[in-house]
Amino acid sequence: MQNKHLEHPEDCVISGDLNVLNWFTANGNISAKIDGAPAIVWGTNPSTNLFFVGTKSVFNKKLIKINHSHADIDNNHQGEVATILHHCLDNLPRSVTIYQGDFIGFGGSDNYNPNTIRYFFQDEVQQEIIIAPHTYYIADKDLRDAVAFPLEFNLESDNNVLFVKPDVYIEEGRKDIIDRCNFARQISTICEYPESKKQILRIKKHLNACIKHDIELDDLTLEAIAHDNDCDVNMLRLWKLVASIKMDMFNYITSDDTLECYIEEERCDHEGYVMYNDYGSYKIVNREGFSRANFHLGVQST
Numbered sequence: 001m002q003n004k005h006l007e008h009p010e011d012c013v014i015s016g017d018l019n020v021l022n023w024f025t026a027n028g029n030i031s032a033k034i035d036g037a038p039a040i041v042w043g044t045n046p047s048t049n050l051f052f053v054g055t056k057s058v059f060n061k062k063l064i065k066i067n068h069s070h071a072d073i074d075n076n077h078q079g080e081v082a083t084i085l086h087h088c089l090d091n092l093p094r095s096v097t098i099y100q101g102d103f104i105g106f107g108g109s110d111n112y113n114p115n116t117i118r119y120f121f122q123d124e125v126q127q128e129i130i131i132a133p134h135t136y137y138i139a140d141k142d143l144r145d146a147v148a149f150p151l152e153f154n155l156e157s158d159n160n161v162l163f164v165k166p167d168v169y170i171e172e173g174r175k176d177i178i179d180r181c182n183f184a185r186q187i188s189t190i191c192e193y194p195e196s197k198k199q200i201l202r203i204k205k206h207l208n209a210c211i212k213h214d215i216e217l218d219d220l221t222l223e224a225i226a227h228d229n230d231c232d233v234n235m236l237r238l239w240k241l242v243a244s245i246k247m248d249m250f251n252y253i254t255s256d257d258t259l260e261c262y263i264e265e266e267r268c269d270h271e272g273y274v275m276y277n278d279y280g281s282y283k284i285v286n287r288e289g290f291s292r293a294n295f296h297l298g299v300q301s302t
Contacts (some may be wrong), residue, residue, distance in 0.1 A: 006274060009282040010243040011207075014235065015200050019279055021181040024245060025174065028277025029152050032166045032255055033119040033285065034132035035271040036102025038081055040088055043098030046101035046139050053088045055081065056100075058143050066143065084129075091128045091160035096191050098146065099155070101133035104164060116290060117271055117302075120260040127162040134165075134274070150276040166257030168273060174252055187241060192232040204230050207239070211287050249284050 009020040050068045052058065055077075057065040060210045065076040072083045084103055105112035107125040112118065133155050139146035155163040194200050206225050210217055217240060219233075226233035253273055261268050272285030 001110040004134045006281060006283045008243075008285065009246050010239050011204055012070070012282070013188070013238055014194070014203055016188075016191075018185065018188055020242065020282060021184055023275070023279035023282060024181050024249070025178045026277040027172050028275055028281055029150060030168050030253065030273050030275040031134060031150065032168050033272040033274055033283060034102050034104070034117045034119075034134070034164065034269070036132050037115045038084065038103055039100060040084070040103050040131060041100045041137075041207065042088060042092050042095070043137070044094075044096045045143065047142050051094050052086050053092060055085075059146060062142055064144070078271075086131050088131075092251045093158060093161065097190060098139060099133050100135040100148075101131040101163070104130035104132055106130070107162070110219065116263060117268065118262045118264075120262065122258050125162055126159075126162050127157065130162045130164060132164040150281055151273065154182040164257055164259065166255050167272070168253065168255050170189075170249075170254075170273075170275065171252040174249075177245060177248060177252075180241075180248065182213050184241050184245065187234070187238050191235040191238050193235055194229075194231050199229065199231065202216060203231060203236075207236075212287070242263075243287075246284055247286065250286070253284070 011021065012020045017141070039056050040053065041056060041058050042051070044050065045052045045066060045068070048068065052066050052068050053073075054065055054067050057063065057076075067076060067085060067089065068075045070086055070089060073082055073089065077085055087106065088103075102114070104114050104119065105125075106129055107127045110122070110124045111120045112130065134151050135148050136151050137143075137146040137148055151165070154165050157163045194203065203225070206229060209215075210221065212224075215221060219237070222236040222240065223233050225231075226236055250269075255270060261270055269286075271290060272283050274281060274283050
């Protein structure tokens with residue numbers, strides 16, 4: 001797949017892309033979405049054959065920030081991000097493969113709060129850094145042409161790095177999901193979809209604002225959004241239906257790990273999950289729950 005931001009499945013149907021209804025019902029692989037920051041990318045740069053570390057800015061088309069040395073890090077970054085990258089350059093194992101993961105923290109504790117979620121480990125972490133890997137890339141000549149693939153295997157931790165990748169399972173027999181997707185296909189036949197990318201982005205922004213500010217997306221609100229964006233309210237009703245199908249998916253997911261998750265003092269599930277199969281990769285996230293927590297804590301919404 002292209003190196004791009006993972007979508008919420010419901011957001012795809014705004015443009016009339018119903019492929020996600022096949023994604024819901026197809027078998028594939030699933031992984032936990034760890035709430036770390038920043039994103040770290042590392043591996044061998046195909047254009048130089050040198051090991052590098054960086055953030056997602058290594059994939060930029062213009063302002064590219066690839067760090068082969070500590071001097072590069074000092075030139076390209078500052079503050080906490082620079083400190084993290086210096087430790088990553090010193091401690092990450094050299095690899096021909098290009099990986100991406102979320103930074104959790106430095107060793108020496110048994111709990112970490114890199115973003116909204118605080119993670120509790122069974123024991124104090126002895127390694128220098130903790131990273132949750134989730135993606136690998138293939139790039140023949142240049143990082144700007146990198147193609148992303150979900151990481152379906154575990155990276156081996158060593159004395160310097162603790163790689164965190166909880167085992168996650170999803171039940172294959174999801175009959176009620178199949179039934180609800182069939183119903184969504186019927187609803188989709190009466191929908192009109194916006195053709196303008198600008199209009200689609202505006203609708204998404206409006207929906208995100210409602211979620212962020214805990215505004216109930218009832219039919220009255222959907223009609224107001226439809227009027228304000230000059231779009232079909234039935235399309236927004238389909239969006240809401242697909243969002244509810246996504247929430248039903250949580251009933252079929254189990255995570256077999258010893259990593260405990262908390263938001264403030266309340267025990268919670270992982271931030272969400274990423275499922276990938278022949279129909280693509282999308283994230284299964286409780287947008288309302290995490291957007292509300294992020295807004296309350298002053299963190300950027302998921």
